[in-house]
Each structure stands twice: as C-alpha cells, then as structure tokens.
Amino acid sequence: MTSGFPDSYFKRPTVARLQDHLDGGTDNYRPDRDFARGLITVAPWLPASVRVNRAHRPRVLACLARESGINQVIDLGCGLPHDDNHHLPDEVRRMVYVDSDPGVEAQARMVLAERHGTASLRADLEDMSALLAAGPIVQLDRSRPIGVLLHDVLPWIGDETASTVLAALRSWLPAGSVLSVTHATTDVDPESMTALTHLYEEAGIDFRPRSEQQIRDLLTSWAPLEAGGLRTTASWRRSTPMHPRFDHSHAYAIVASPGDRIS
Numbered sequence: 001m002t003s004g005f006p007d008s009y010f011k012r013p014t015v016a017r018l019q020d021h022l023d024g025g026t027d028n029y030r031p032d033r034d035f036a037r038g039l040i041t042v043a044p045w046l047p048a049s050v051r052v053n054r055a056h057r058p059r060v061l062a063c064l065a066r067e068s069g070i071n072q073v074i075d076l077g078c079g080l081p082h083d084d085n086h087h088l089p090d091e092v093r094r095m096v097y098v099d100s101d102p103g104v105e106a107q108a109r110m111v112l113a114e115r116h117g118t119a120s121l122r123a124d125l126e127d128m129s130a131l132l133a134a135g136p137i138v139q140l141d142r143s144r145p146i147g148v149l150l151h152d153v154l155p156w157i158g159d160e161t162a163s164t165v166l167a168a169l170r171s172w173l174p175a176g177s178v179l180s181v182t183h184a185t186t187d188v189d190p191e192s193m194t195a196l197t198h199l200y201e202e203a204g205i206d207f208r209p210r211s212e213q214q215i216r217d218l219l220t221s222w223a224p225l226e227a228g229g230l231r232t233t234a235s236w237r238r239s240t241p242m243h244p245r246f247d248h249s250h251a252y253a254i255v256a257s258p259g260d261r262i263s
Helices: 015-022 030-042 046-067 102-112 128-133 159-172 190-202 212-218
Strands: 072-076 094-099 118-122 147-151 178-184 222-224 251-258
Touching (some): 015 102, 030 046, 030 190, 046 147, 046 178, 046 251, 102 118, 159 212, 212 251
Parallel strands (some): 072 094, 072 147, 094 118
C-alpha cells in the first residue's frame, strides 16, 4: 500500500491523471504519461480538446452565477484540482466537488478543504441515491436553485447509467436549477475516436464518445437554455461560428434545465 492506496492504483492509467497530464499538469505518473503518448499518436488534437473543456468550466460557472442567480454548484466528476478550482465567481457561495477516484477526492480534500464554501465528496454515479444522500449534498439549500456540472463525464459511463444519472438529477433538483454538460463526440473525427476507444478498452477503461443525436437522446427530458441547444464546446457562447479547422473541442456543450424535449 502507498499513501492508503493499493499499489495497482499507481501502476495503471486513470482518466483523471490522464486528463491532468494532457492538460500540462503534474499530478500524474509514468503509466499515465506512457499511455497518453499512444492516445496522442492516434488523436494529436487530444491535449487541445482537454484544454478547451477545462476553459469551458469557469465560463459556465460565471454564466450560472451572474445570469441564472445560482450560488451553489455540484461538480460531478470534478477531476484533479487545477487553478480554475481556486477562482470561483464571488457569487458562488457553496461548491461541492464529487469524484469516484480516491486519488482525486484526497487531492481535492487537501487543496480545497480549508477554502470557505467548498467541500469534497467521494461518490460513484452508479449509486445516485447514496450520492444525493451524502452530507455535503444534503447541506445544500434545496429551496434555491442548484447548478450541476457534468463535464466530460457521460462519455465514461454506459447508456443505462447515464440515463439513470440524468433522471435522478432531474427528479432531485429544485426549480430553477441548471445542468451543464460537455460530451466527446464521434461526429468530427470518427476514425480517431474509434482508435481512442480501442486504446482505452485495452487499458480496461470504458470510453463512449457519442454522436449529436445520441447525446440529444440522453438529454431528451432537458430543455436547452439557449437557442440551438448543443454546440461544440469551443463555440459555446461565441457570437460568430468557429471555423471547424480551429475548433479542437471534439465535444458538444449544452446548458439546460428540466423541461420539454430538446428540439
């Protein structure tokens, strides 16, 4: 055992540490870096895609706080803490960071525990009942709207679990709440995405990028807050369309509320 973790935890790549490495972080190990080289070989745009997704988070938080009046947020599948975790909009009074990776939760607890208004929670989306009953979640004020970030999470879980997670959130969230989703897509570069999926599968990691229609089907009970619904993550909130040549997100983004079917 090392630092309370089984040795095997450090001998194989994990999604959180891979993302950290691809984003230029230092909280990763040789198995992550070695595996990432193979990923980049088949998808050279991957580091840029990770950075686009990271940059999307503070923009969404600012939108939730300043336009929707939301001051409490749950970050599901938060990943390893980065600088953007430390600079919340002033309007956000409560932030709960949730991840199933024990290393992520331990790091989040260490980095964020002393920051006023933040809490970390280790929980698995496979058990939404337990997650929503956990102390840091129960302490949120459900008489007021809550924001939920589900960024780059759904591609790592199967259709049934994804549907269960979304249904549980829709039932639990109070009126006025908002869900922000980003999701890797097969639409832009299906060959590379197929190659990535195979590499992840060989490492024992389930990766499921989805088409625009498949993502819409998952979000069938959520209503987009902006015209157009799904947009590429890089082009979200851009006044003019981004040329595909410069859009490296390879993912869609949407901000939605419980409501009627996405058109």
